[in-house]
Amino acid sequence: MSKKILITGGTGYIGSHTAVELIQKNYEVFLVDNFSNSHSSVLQGIKRITQIEPHFTKLELTDKQAVAEYFADHHDLDAVIHFAALKAVGESVEKPLLYYQNNLISLLHLLENMIEYQIPYLVFSSSCTVYGEPDKLPIKETAPIKPALSPYGNTKQISEEIIVDLTKAEDNFSAILLRYFNPIGAHPSGLIGELPIGIPNNLVPYITQTAAGIRDVLRIFGDDYDTPDGTCIRDYIHVVDLAKAHIAALERLINAENESNCEVFNIGTGRGHSVLEIVHTFEKVNHIKLNYIIDDRREGDVEKVWADNTKAQKILQWKPQFTIEDALRDAWQWEKNYRGIKT
Ligand code: UFG
Numbered sequence: 001m002s003k004k005i006l007i008t009g010g011t012g013y014i015g016s017h018t019a020v021e022l023i024q025k026n027y028e029v030f031l032v033d034n035f036s037n038s039h040s041s042v043l044q045g046i047k048r049i050t051q052i053e054p055h056f057t058k059l060e061l062t063d064k065q066a067v068a069e070y071f072a073d074h075h076d077l078d079a080v081i082h083f084a085a086l087k088a089v090g091e092s093v094e095k096p097l098l099y100y101q102n103n104l105i106s107l108l109h110l111l112e113n114m115i116e117y118q119i120p121y122l123v124f125s126s127s128c129t130v131y132g133e134p135d136k137l138p139i140k141e142t143a144p145i146k147p148a149l150s151p152y153g154n155t156k157q158i159s160e161e162i163i164v165d166l167t168k169a170e171d172n173f174s175a176i177l178l179r180y181f182n183p184i185g186a187h188p189s190g191l192i193g194e195l196p197i198g199i200p201n202n203l204v205p206y207i208t209q210t211a212a213g214i215r216d217v218l219r220i221f222g223d224d225y226d227t228p229d230g231t232c233i234r235d236y237i238h239v240v241d242l243a244k245a246h247i248a249a250l251e252r253l254i255n256a257e258n259e260s261n262c263e264v265f266n267i268g269t270g271r272g273h274s275v276l277e278i279v280h281t282f283e284k285v286n287h288i289k290l291n292y293i294i295d296d297r298r299e300g301d302v303e304k305v306w307a308d309n310t311k312a313q314k315i316l317q318w319k320p321q322f323t324i325e326d327a328l329r330d331a332w333q334w335e336k337n338y339r340g341i342k343t
Contacts, residue, residue, distance in 0.1 A: 002028045003254065004076060006119075008061060008110065009083030010054070011038040013194045014125065014183055016046055017243040018081060020192070023050040025247060030074060032059035033084065037197055045192035061106035071113035079121035079253065081246055082110055085155070088201050089129075089300060092152035103155035104162075111166055115173065121253040122175040123246050126160055128235075128266070128305055129153040130179060137272075138308035141179070141264050149300050160264075167261035174261040176249040181235035181268030181307050183242050185327030186334030193334030194239075203278060204236075204328070208335035211288050218290060220275050222297035225304070231275035233304035235268035238322035238330070242267055248316040268307025269320045282328045 005022055009015040010031025016038075022029050023046070031043075031054050047053045059070055061084055071077075085103045086092065092099040114122065130153065131139050132146030148154035163175045184204040186193030199215075200206045210218045223230035245267045252258050273281075283290055312318050322330075336343065 002026050003078040004028045004030060005250065006030045006032065006074065006077050006080045007083065008032050008080065008106075009038075009085065010056065011035065011040065011042040012083055013038075014239060014242060015081075015083040016042045016192045017187060017239045018083070018246045019046050019054055020049050020187060021240070021243045021247050023052050023054065028055075030055045030057070030077065032057050032061070032070065034058065034060045036086070039195055042192055042195070048191050049187060049189050061109055062102060064109055067109040067113060071117055075117040077117070077119050079123070079250055080110065080114060080119060081123045081125075081250065082107065083125045085125065087152060089150045089152050090201065092150050092155075093300075096151035099151045099155050104158060107159050107162060111162070115166070115170060118172065120172050120174065121250065122163065122173070123249045123253070124159065124163055124175055124177045126177045126179045126264075127153070127156045128179050128181050128268070128307065130157050130160065131305070133302050134305055137304065138270060138306050139266065140308045141266055141311055149302070164262050171261075174253055174258055176253060176258070177262065177264040178245060178249060178267050179264060180242060181237050181266070181305065183239045184236045185238040185240070185322065185330040187240060188330050188333075190330070190333040190337040193331065193338065195338070203275060204331050207279065207282050207290060208331050210290055210292070211282075211286070211332060212335050212339050212341060216291065218279070218292040219295035220279070220292055221295055221301060223276075223294045224297075227274055227304055229274050229276045232301055233272040233274050233306065235270070235272055235306035236278065236324060236327060237268050237320060238327040241320040241322055245312065245316065245318050248318040252316060265312040265316060266307040266309050267312060268309050270307055270309045272304060272306035273324060278324075278328070281324055282332070285325045285329045286332045288332070
């Protein structure tokens with residue numbers, strides 16, 4: 001019998017790619033989403049890639065009653081991968097209550113029901129944002145957690161603490177927290193990818209929308225940082241590699257290989273790239289000239305971060321397979337497919 005896995009935020013960017021990888025490994029996948037930052041057409045993309053239609057329920061995780069009803073109908077789930085959350089840093093500064101309400105209440109509802117129905121395994125979507133401006137690079141999982149730079153970042157820190165506390169209290173509940181660096185790219189089929197609603201906040205969707213002519217110009221936020229070319233450095237990880245890290249984490253829990261009830265892993269490539277490197281690599285691999293300008297720094301941006309991923313490599317036996325070139329090619333392929341651009 002294949003294991004039944006619930007993916008919250010299942011039609012979102014990382015959730016949909018994880019659904020594909022799970023289906024391809026013969027898991028039975030149950031997706032829930034409220035479509036606040038995704039689209040039902042993603043379900044068709046997943047089906048076209050895998051030939052399997054995932055179970056889907058439109059669900060608002062902040063609705064206690066609705067979540068209780070969902071779990072009453074799906075009490076035989078084996079594990080949960082929890083992606084559903086709001087994630088725009090700037091918006092979280094303007095609407096902190098929305099972020100605390102949405103990200104924390106959803107998590108509490110989910111956990112209450114996992115305990116109620118004895119669903120023992122959780123993989124949680126955390127972020128390198130918990131490290132703030134790092135003292136040492138690359139960042140290890142043991143690096144200190146700094147005061148959060150935004151309400152969004154704070155929701156990730158508090159969520160981690162809630163999960164840690166629960167794993168201490170409940171012997172039969174274990175979790176893996178994955179701290180992602182910057183996910184980019186799209187499924188190599190071009191059938192699913194990142195689909196931000198409105199103006200993108202993140203670099204790569206802004207680049208692909210500029211290349212597609214939807215945005216006039218890419219603004220590079222600052223070129224006077226203490227980095228080789230003056231622009232910020234991030235660790236950009238292909239979304240399919242990131243999705244596969246979730247499978248590795250899930251299987252570690254299911255096979256009871258975890259050494260403690262709550263483990264944490266950095267999921268990044270271990271390499272940093274500057275904003276200008278990303279722009280120029282995008283231009284090179286896709287044979288496109290991007291319209292960009294250098295603008296002021298964006299408030300709250302960390303100068304440079306990249307992961308030490310040796311723990312994930314050793315313990316999860318996970319290793320990124322895609323290059324930055326692959327990721328930027330796949331991102332553009334997806335944007336072109338989605339917009340019907342022929343080149
Ligand atoms: N950038 C630009 N122009 C843009 C968009 C981004 O120059 O139009 C730059 C940013 O200044 C930054 C880099 O591109 O230097 C990456 O920015 P993103 O917005 O793509 O990603 P961030 O690193 O700011 O944010 C990501 C996640 C957040 C998470 C954060 C933790 O999106 O959810 O990492 O560091 F909180």
